[in-house]
Amino acid sequence: MKFDVLDRLAQLGQFGLGHIQSLGRSGIFLFLAIFSRAGFSGRGSLLIQQLYNVGVLSLIIVTVSGLFIGMVLGLQGYSILVRYGSEGAVGQLVALSLVRELGPVVTALLFAGRAGSALTAEIGLMKTTEQLSSMEMIGVDPLKRIIAPRFWAGVISLPLLTAIFNLVGILGGVMVGVDWLGIYEGSFWTGMQQSVDFVHDVGNGMVKSLVFGIVVTWIAVFQGYDAIPTSEGISRATTRTVVYASLAVLGLDFILTAVMFGEL
Amino acid sequence: MRMRTVEISVGAFMLAGMLALVAMAVKVSGLSLKSGGETYELHAYFDNTGALKPRSKISMSGVTIGKVKEIELDKNTYMAKVVMDINRHIDNIPVDSTAAIVTAGLLGEQYISISIGGDEAYLRSGDRFEDTQSALILEELIGKFLLGTVNKGE
Amino acid sequence: MMNSASSCEENRTDNFIEIRGLTFYRGARAIFNNIDLDIPRGKVVGIMGPSGTGKTTLLRLIGRQLRPDQGSILIDGQDLSSLSRDQLFVLRRKMGMLFQSGALFTDLSVFENVAFPLRIHTQLSESMIRDIVLMKLHAVGLRGAWSLMPSELSGGMSRRVALARAIALDPEMVMYDEPFVGQDPIAMGVLVELIRKLNQALGITSIIVSHDLHETASIADLLYLIADGDVIGSGTPEEMLSSNDERVRQFMQGLPDGPVPFQYPADDYQDDLLAKRHTGSGGIQ
Numbered sequence: 001m002k003f004d005v006l007d008r009l010a011q012l013g014q015f016g017l018g019h020i021q022s023l024g025r026s027g028i029f030l031f032l033a034i035f036s037r038a039g040f041s042g043r044g045s046l047l048i049q050q051l052y053n054v055g056v057l058s059l060i061i062v063t064v065s066g067l068f069i070g071m072v073l074g075l076q077g078y079s080i081l082v083r084y085g086s087e088g089a090v091g092q093l094v095a096l097s098l099v100r101e102l103g104p105v106v107t108a109l110l111f112a113g114r115a116g117s118a119l120t121a122e123i124g125l126m127k128t129t130e131q132l133s134s135m136e137m138i139g140v141d142p143l144k145r146i147i148a149p150r151f152w153a154g155v156i157s158l159p160l161l162t163a164i165f166n167l168v169g170i171l172g173g174v175m176v177g178v179d180w181l182g183i184y185e186g187s188f189w190t191g192m193q194q195s196v197d198f199v200h201d202v203g204n205g206m207v208k209s210l211v212f213g214i215v216v217t218w219i220a221v222f223q224g225y226d227a228i229p230t231s232e233g234i235s236r237a238t239t240r241t242v243v244y245a246s247l248a249v250l251g252l253d254f255i256l257t258a259v260m261f262g263e264l
Numbered sequence: 265m266r267m268r269t270v271e272i273s274v275g276a277f278m279l280a281g282m283l284a285l286v287a288m289a290v291k292v293s294g295l296s297l298k299s300g301g302e303t304y305e306l307h308a309y310f311d312n313t314g315a316l317k318p319r320s321k322i323s324m325s326g327v328t329i330g331k332v333k334e335i336e337l338d339k340n341t342y343m344a345k346v347v348m349d350i351n352r353h354i355d356n357i358p359v360d361s362t363a364a365i366v367t368a369g370l371l372g373e374q375y376i377s378i379s380i381g382g383d384e385a386y387l388r389s390g391d392r393f394e395d396t397q398s399a400l401i402l403e404e405l406i407g408k409f410l411l412g413t414v415n416k417g418e
Numbered sequence: 419m420m421n422s423a424s425s426c427e428e429n430r431t432d433n434f435i436e437i438r439g440l441t442f443y444r445g446a447r448a449i450f451n452n453i454d455l456d457i458p459r460g461k462v463v464g465i466m467g468p469s470g471t472g473k474t475t476l477l478r479l480i481g482r483q484l485r486p487d488q489g490s491i492l493i494d495g496q497d498l499s500s501l502s503r504d505q506l507f508v509l510r511r512k513m514g515m516l517f518q519s520g521a522l523f524t525d526l527s528v529f530e531n532v533a534f535p536l537r538i539h540t541q542l543s544e545s546m547i548r549d550i551v552l553m554k555l556h557a558v559g560l561r562g563a564w565s566l567m568p569s570e571l572s573g574g575m576s577r578r579v580a581l582a583r584a585i586a587l588d589p590e591m592v593m594y595d596e597p598f599v600g601q602d603p604i605a606m607g608v609l610v611e612l613i614r615k616l617n618q619a620l621g622i623t624s625i626i627v628s629h630d631l632h633e634t635a636s637i638a639d640l641l642y643l644i645a646d647g648d649v650i651g652s653g654t655p656e657e658m659l660s661s662n663d664e665r666v667r668q669f670m671q672g673l674p675d676g677p678v679p680f681q682y683p684a685d686d687y688q689d690d691l692l693a694k695r696h697t698g699s700g701g702i703q
Contacts, residue, residue: 197293
């Protein structure tokens with residue numbers, strides 16, 4: 001019985017060590033991908049190709065989701081605020097919740113599902129088909145050639161996608177609030193403009209999405225690179241990307257919100 | 265050819281993202297390019313600032329002319345010191361003007377309303393309003409009202 | 419001083435690769451246990467053995483994608499463990515490797531795949547690169563396929579393109595990882611012919627890791643047989659076929675049971691069947 005407890009404890013320790021080890025490995029991996037020497041031409045076009053894969057191809061899901069979320073916010077906000085006769089504050093409600101919270105978080109979650117899983121699967125498949133090994137044998141560091149452009153593309157894309165999401169969402173709110181429910185347009189916009197501060201609200205939202213971009217892309221490329229090179233390994237890595245990235249986004253969002261907006 | 269369409273769409277994507285950011289700056293947060301540095305600071309001391317917050321508006325005759333920059337307690341006088349940013353082109357506020365904290369509607373947000381005095385001299389950057397009116401605290405008002413009624417009854 | 423230099427020179431002419439006391443563990447399992455192996459310069463060497471004996475691992479050790487736990491690997495007179503990262507990349511230019519799956523870059527066309535090592539390692543002009551790529555593709559008989567994408571190629575074709583890429587930088591040695599697996603007889607014949615031609619015409623040292631006996635034996639000058647983490651036999655194909663060693667004979671003649679048992683190590687058969695009844699009934703529910 002006593003040994004049993006010790007065994008469990010040892011297992012727990014192993015489990016913890018294993019996780020710390022994989023965290024360390026992913027940290028070293030990120031460091032190497034970003035900072036080691038480049039040494040080949042055509043980096044620009046690689047980055048552009050990845051911006052296309054990661055950013056442009058995520059545009060549709062981001063704009064459509066943004067539109068609907070803005071419309072729902074407008075509708076819900078109206079149905080509550082109209083009871084107090086302050087339906088003019090709908091604009092403020094839609095804009096603030098989008099710019100501060102929903103924009104960065106929902107875009108990051110969609111991004112993890114759309115682009116993150118694709119990155120993991122792509123890199124994992126490259127590993128399985130020995131493309132990474134053969135690149136190494138040719139004398140090219142796959143971290144530079146494969147990982148770095150994808151990482152930077154993710155970090156650049158997510159804030160831009162978030163900005164587009166926010167704007168489309170607010171337009172969706174305008175569509176529902178002003179065009180369908182007949183809120184006076186002037187009070188809608190001025191209410192919004194008075195309550196939204198560019199640096200404090202929009203700026204902090206962008207900082208959030210930048211942090212999310214780094215974390216989500218990091219998780220995605222690392223899971224692909226670290227995947228066990230079998231079909232099952234790739235499917236697990238892809239799942240892990242979406243799960244870990246979503247949890248990381250939600251957890252970090254709480255921390256960032258507490259730091260940024262905590263004192264108000 | 266394929267690369268070209270990729271490049272164009274990436275360019276369009278980045279442009280759209282930046283335009284969205286600009287649109288949010290101008291249309292959503294009401295950031296206007298002029299308002300940046302062209303303000304000057306005025307101070308005022310209040311006994312009680314109520315629910316006044318940084319970025320609350322400052323109005324004169326109902327027109328917004330600036331906003332509250334910061335609110336802090338003056339340790340020596342135990343009064344609240346309010347720092348205001350006033351638009352530069354409103355440079356003729358008489359020195360004996362009054363700054364009052366008022367409420368928009370019964371439950372609305374609080375802001376500073378400035379009533380014009382009659383002096384020939386104008387407030388400069390860094391000056392303070394001598395005459396102020398603190399926020400009306402609804403609970404205190406009701407308390408006074410009740411007290412007054414009771415006294416009358418006796 | 420003079421002496422060591424001359425002996426080193428001698429090594430260079432004899433063996434392209436010398437492996438001494440190589441030990442490599444994967445987990446607790448010894449993949450290689452203190453093995454010695456020589457790859458003579460300019461020869462075709464076949465490394466054979468049952469599946470799962472770590473033949474591919476050996477190639478990865480030679481390419482320094484894995485590090486041995488003990489022992490040394492000398493390539494062209496240079497000790498792998500003493501090389502810096504940059505020196506390693508220079509050394510790798512002398513080695514081409516043909517991977518089991520071909521490992522073409524799926525986002526690049528056939529032409530760009532072959533041009534890839536040239537663009538990375540040389541400052542050649544675009545027209546020079548074009549000439550070299552077409553030459554290499556011509557050598558493997560696929561010049562007409564330069565504009566295709568890897569997904570449009572058959573298995574045999576993509577392996578030939580990969581071979582063209584492996585020899586793009588005119589390496590001194592090419593390693594073939596299971597080149598014959600999953601190929602139809604015609605494609606296999608083409609590959610055998612190509613490997614032979616590359617060896618004879620260009621003097622490229624070739625290492626073929628394979629368990630396809632006939633094809634490998636037909637082109638190899640020297641065969642090594644690896645099993646259970648050890649070299650169990652070496653020699654020319656003829657010597658190996660007439661070997662008296664039971665383990666060598668079993669592999670070379672394809673006998674199902676022998677020193678390498680048909681059964682994966684297991685408990686006693688009867689015990690297992692009886693035990694199944696007890697644990698099985700609980701397990702199934």
